[in-house]
Amino acid sequence: GAVVSQHPSRVICKSGTSVKIECRSLDFQATTMFWYRQFPKQSLMLMATSNEGSKATYEQGVEKDKFLINHASLTLSTLTVTSAHPEDSSFYICSAKTPYSNQPQHFGDGTRLSIL
Amino acid sequence: DQQVKQNSPSLSVQEGRISILNCDYTNSMFDYFLWYKKYPAEGPTFLISISSIKDKNEDGRFTVFLNKSAKHLSLHIVPSQPGDSAVYFCAASARNAGNMLTFGGGTRLMVKP
Numbered sequence: 001g002a003v004v005s006q007h008p009s010r011v012i013c014k015s016g017t018s019v020k021i022e023c024r025s026l027d028f029q030a031t032t033m034f035w036y037r038q039f040p041k042q043s044l045m046l047m048a049t050s051n052e053g054s055k056a057t058y059e060q061g062v063e064k065d066k067f068l069i070n071h072a073s074l075t076l077s078t079l080t081v082t083s084a085h086p087e088d089s090s091f092y093i094c095s096a097k098t099p100y101s102n103q104p105q106h107f108g109d110g111t112r113l114s115i116l
Numbered sequence: 117d118q119q120v121k122q123n124s125p126s127l128s129v130q131e132g133r134i135s136i137l138n139c140d141y142t143n144s145m146f147d148y149f150l151w152y153k154k155y156p157a158e159g160p161t162f163l164i165s166i167s168s169i170k171d172k173n174e175d176g177r178f179t180v181f182l183n184k185s186a187k188h189l190s191l192h193i194v195p196s197q198p199g200d201s202a203v204y205f206c207a208a209s210a211r212n213a214g215n216m217l218t219f220g221g222g223t224r225l226m227v228k229p
Contacts, residue, residue, distance in 0.1 A: 105150075105217055107161070
C-alpha cells in the first residue's frame with residue numbers, strides 16, 4: 001500500500017527554536033499534502049492543505065507565519081514551526097493524497113514535538 | 117459545529133464477537149467516507165472506505181455500511197481480535213471541498229481475550 005514517511009518522529013528542543021518536519025510520499029506522487037495537529041485524547045485537527053507549487057491554505061485560527069509550509073515537489077512537504085514555544089508542543093501528523101477522487105489520504109507516523 | 121460525530125468514546129467487545137462502531141454526519145455534501153485505525157503516537161492507518169453511490173463495502177473482516185438518508189455510517193469488525201484494539205476514526209470528505217477530510221472524535225475499541 002501507499003507509504004508516507006514523516007521525519008523526525010520526536011523532537012525535544014528549547015523555546016525559541018525553529019523546528020522543521022518533513023513529510024514524504026515514498027511510492028506515489030502527492031499533489032496535495034495535509035498537516036494535522038492532535039492534542040491528547042482529541043481528534044485530528046486540520047492545520048493546512050499544501051499543494052505542490054502553490055501557497056498552502058491554512059485553516060481558521062492557524063498562524064501562517066508561525067507554521068510555514070513548503071511543498072516543493074510532488075513527494076515532499078515540510079512544516080516549519082518557527083520560534084516554537086511550549087504551547088506549540090503537540091503531535092503533528094501529515095498525510096498525502098494522489099490527485100484522483102475517492103482515494104484515501106495516507107498518513108505519516110507523526111512527530112511528537114516537545115518544547116521546553 | 118461538529119460535522120462528523122462518533123458518539124461512543126469507547127467500546128468493549130469480547131474476542132470473536134462483532135464490533136460495531138458508529139458515525140454520524142451532518143453535511144449532505146460529503147460523498148466519500150473512510151475509517152482509520154490509530155495506535156498511540158502513530159499516524160492513522162487507512163482501513164476501508166465507501167463512496168456515497170454505495171451502501172456497503174466489504175474487505176475481509178471489515179464492512180462499512182452507509183445510510184445516506186440517516187447520514188449514518190458504521191464499521192463492522194467480525195470476528196473481533198485483540199489486535200483490533202485501537203482508536204477508530206471515521207472521516208468524511210466532499211469533492212467540492214478539495215477532498216479535505218473531516219474527522220470524528222474517535223472511538224476507543226478494546227477487544228478482550
